[in-house]
Amino acid sequence: MSEQRTLVLVKPDGVKAQHIGDIIARIEHKGYKIEALKMINATKEQLAKHYQDKVNAPFFPELVSYMQEGPIAGIIVAGTNVVPIIHKMAGATNPGEADWGTVRGDFGREWPDGNLRNVIHTSDSPSEADREIEIWFPEL
Secondary structure, three states, X not given: OOEEXXXXXXXXXXXXXXXXXXXXXXXXXXXXXXXXXXXXXXXXXXXXXXXXXXXXXXXXXXXXXXXXXXXXXXXXXXXXXXXXXXXXXXXXXXXXXXXXXXXXHHHOOOOOOOOOOOOEEEOOOXXXXXXXXXXXXXXX
16 A cells, blocks of 8 residues: 545535535544645646547536536545555445445435436546646646
8 A cells, every 4th residue: 555645626516515625624533634625616627638538428518517607615535555445435426325424425415407416526546646736736
């Protein structure tokens, strides 16, 4: 196991519902360190880089619209083996399938418009974490 950094994005629905503090508390209660924190208004360019594998998907315009509904809280978290642990903390991508006790299981839900609003993004590998941190925290 090694020291790692990972990216957490509290998405617009999580920010609007005032879950930034709840999510930070969960991270800190696990003993991980918050290295950076900022509010971000996502640009289409940032979203295209972040979701590079989804740019040509038919749902990409809705994804961009969702991620621009309001500000995002960007958080860099550091600690031993942090990437898989924080990714597990987020829960299943679909909030309706996420276990209770996970961020998405506790704070997420499905919406009548069918758009997937799932509160949080977490990096799924150390290499993705490095790539994503460069997109959202280019100053570091």
